Amino acid sequence: MGYKISIEKTKASHINEVDFNDLHFGKHFSDHMFMADYSDGDWHDCRIMPFGEFLIHPALTSLHYGQSIFEGLKAEKDSDGNPVIFRPGKNVNRFNISADRMAMPEVPEELFMNALDKLITIDRNWVPSTPDSSLYIRPFMFATEKFVGIRPSEHFRFMIFTGPVGAYYPKPVKVFIHDKYVRAFPGGVGYAKCSGNYGAVMMPTREVQKMGYDQILWLDGIHHRYLQEIGTMNVFVIIDGVIITPALDQGTILDGITRDSMIRLAENEGYVVQERDVSIEEVVNAYHEGKLEDMFGTGTAAVVSHIAEFHYKGENYELPPVEGREISNKLKARLTAIKSGKAEDVFGWLHTVPVNVYANL
Numbered sequence: 001m002g003y004k005i006s007i008e009k010t011k012a013s014h015i016n017e018v019d020f021n022d023l024h025f026g027k028h029f030s031d032h033m034f035m036a037d038y039s040d041g042d043w044h045d046c047r048i049m050p051f052g053e054f055l056i057h058p059a060l061t062s063l064h065y066g067q068s069i070f071e072g073l074k075a076e077k078d079s080d081g082n083p084v085i086f087r088p089g090k091n092v093n094r095f096n097i098s099a100d101r102m103a104m105p106e107v108p109e110e111l112f113m114n115a116l117d118k119l120i121t122i123d124r125n126w127v128p129s130t131p132d133s134s135l136y137i138r139p140f141m142f143a144t145e146k147f148v149g150i151r152p153s154e155h156f157r158f159m160i161f162t163g164p165v166g167a168y169y170p171k172p173v174k175v176f177i178h179d180k181y182v183r184a185f186p187g188g189v190g191y192a193k194c195s196g197n198y199g200a201v202m203m204p205t206r207e208v209q210k211m212g213y214d215q216i217l218w219l220d221g222i223h224h225r226y227l228q229e230i231g232t233m234n235v236f237v238i239i240d241g242v243i244i245t246p247a248l249d250q251g252t253i254l255d256g257i258t259r260d261s262m263i264r265l266a267e268n269e270g271y272v273v274q275e276r277d278v279s280i281e282e283v284v285n286a287y288h289e290g291k292l293e294d295m296f297g298t299g300t301a302a303v304v305s306h307i308a309e310f311h312y313k314g315e316n317y318e319l320p321p322v323e324g325r326e327i328s329n330k331l332k333a334r335l336t337a338i339k340s341g342k343a344e345d346v347f348g349w350l351h352t353v354p355v356n357v358y359a360n361l
């Protein structure tokens with residue numbers, strides 16, 4: 001079944017108000033947004049409209065009980081100037097995994113992709129071509145039933161907006177490894193991209209930021225021992241030439257698309273990659289033995305963020321200079337080149353937005 005998307009274009013683009021040579025992350029919004037509503041078992045009123053505010057009811061259940069999920073992906077321009085999106089099918093899949101965990105309806109891939117293609121075609125001038133910049137795409141869904149009481153909502157809204165962004169972490173990050181607060185535990189919602197996962201870490205994150213750190217590197221919620229992930233990134237360590245990243249099987253870690261891409265690229269380059277439990281003791285021991293070569297985070301926003309330093313139980317551990325981190329620099333360069341269509345897309349990761357098909361919208 002096809003979903004019809006109605007289109008209302010803005011009368012006045014505000015693109016000239018944005019300085020594309022000075023883009024900040026998350027502060028600029030393109031001219032249009034997509035919206036669809038769900039009730040009686042299906043999506044309806046699918047529409048693209050001018051970006052802007054909308055009215056909500058004070059008893060909207062997502063505001064009170066957090067039945068709300070989101071995604072984050074990016075589009076760039078390839079060398080022919082066409083917008084390309086990096087692995088959007090993985091985001092659709094993960095969105096629907098999050099939806100399932102939060103008792104929310106699935107968004108069919110056909111609707112999701114059609115909405116993305118049309119929205120980005122209409123706002124194609126917003127896809128930056130300046131270095132280190134891209135169009136960030138934010139799909140999200142929230143419960144819209146109006147009642148007070150705890151049960152899954154039966155009404156939902158699915159939306160997508162976009163905005164041009166620059167670098168997320170302009171320099172290597174300092175992370176704090178917490179031995180008090182935890183983010184996720186088996187049986188919980190760690191693997192879902194639900195809003196509550198982010199709300200719950202605001203206070204501990206604010207605390208460590210006051211101490212001069214950028215993010216928390218979370219340890220597992222039971223033993224407080226095994227690495228999980230960083231605020232908005234998966235984590236990798238390189239010990240003695242072996243690339244190690246925490247395994248996903250506990251359901252506590254987000255199945256990062258950059259993580260998966262780095263693993264596949266690393267294997268393709270002939271490196272040994274291990275997805276397994278990695279304890280903080282192993283990392284600290286490797287550090288003292290001079291075998292900890294690298295630690296970095298991966299995520300859509302930052303792609304690869306090197307860790308300059310980590311803190312654990314009162315000690316700061318400084319990592320080798322970023323320039324010398326050969327493996328991660330090489331993988332980052334290749335991934336960045338693939339994402340912008342500058343290196344061969346050997347894995348078939350790029351989705352080219354069919355602007356010619358929708359150009360007359």
Ligand SMILES: Cc1ncc(COP(=O)(O)O)c(C=O)c1O
Binds near residue numbers: 072230234255299
């Ligand atoms: C908690 C968390 N972990 C990891 C990631 C990285 O995932 P991806 O590479 O798909 O952006 C993100 C960002 O989406 C995140 O929010």
